[in-house]
Amino acid sequence: MSLFHRTQKQSTDTMDNGAKLITVAHPKSPISEQFRTIRTNINxxxxxxxxxxxxxxxxxxSEGKSTVTDNVAVVWAQTGQRVLLIDSxxxxxxxxxxxSKSNxxxxxxxxxxGNNSVDLREIIQSSGVENLDILTSGPIPPNPAELLNSQRMRTLLDTVKSIYDMVIVDVPPMLEVTDTQILSRHLDAVVLVVKQEQTQKLAVKRTVELLKLAHANLLxxxxxxVNADGDAAYGYGYGYGYGYGYRENTE
Structure with missing residues (x-):
């Protein structure tokens, strides 16, 4: 029996159609500015x-993780830094x-x-956004957790850190599988995406506990x-918070 009951059906829209890149389509919108605020706060x-x-x-x-991840990567690249976005x-x-790339x-x-070395230039792709490269997931494997916990994954992270100014990783939800808990200990920082009026407080608490157990740096x-004035035309909004709980007012 699931510990955290979800009443809403899991959406496959992002899997089927991709995330909405508001920072590309409307770079001067209030929402795009919120993503830049997120980037600044992390810095x-x-x-x-x-x-x-x-x-x-x-x-x-279905809490907006990939949409937030991809847009944060775009605004980071818009500063002129070389960014690699990885779908893990x-x-x-x-x-x-x-x-709209091959996977x-x-x-x-x-x-x-099976080779001792791999030419990353043959696998990493240009996103079409200046300064932003992407590494898609590739074919879905039968053993994701084992692959992400491998020495080869750690070597890959060390390698791309020496090439790019920032490496941003889209990881699975914490309470669904163990993949993110395994991978988070090898990353410099983790940010939690919380969906207003959907994410349960108990789920947030358990997620934080798991990240602490993994010795992850949760920012x-x-x-x-978020329902905020001026964002209604786009249908969604974003706010950034410090700490591990909910805030009634977003910034």
Whole structure:
């Protein structure tokens, strides 16, 4: 029996059609500015220890994790920094659909290769957004957790950190599978995406507990799908919060 009961049906829209890149379609919109605020806040929290690998996760599916991740990657690239966006959600990948790219080869191609070395230039693709490259998931494997916990995955992260200014990873929801808990300990920071009026407080609490057990550096949370003045035309909004709980007012 599931510990956290969800009353809403899991949506497959992002898997089928990709995430909405508001930061590309409407870069000067209030929502795009919110994503830039998220980027700025993360940078402020990296003063003592630079953050070069960042993951955004959620408690459960259909809470906007991939949409937030992809738009944060875009605004980071818009600063002129070289950014790599990796789809490590090896069960419900979306990155290839978002950027209309092939997913025949990707992360799983690298992790399952029998060769001692892999030419990343043959697998990493240009997103079409300046300064932003993408590494899609590749074919869905039967053993995602084992692949993400492999030495080859850690070697890949070390390699791309030396090439790119920022590496942003789209990871699976925390309470669905163990993949993110395994991977988070090898990343510089994690941000939790919380969907207003959907994500349960108990689910947030359990997610934080699991990240602490993994010794992950949890920076805070992004409140997703916020009803805010001026955002109604786009149907959603974003706010950023520090800490591990809900806030009644988003910034």
């Amino acid at each position: 402020f929290m990296a003063i003592d220890k630079p953050i070069k690998t960042l993951a955004l996760t959620s408690a459960n599916v 959600d090896l069960r419900r990948p979306t990155l290839h659909a978002t950027f 025949q080869r990707g992360l799983t191609t690298i992790l399952t290769s 805070g949370y992004v409140m997703n799908d």
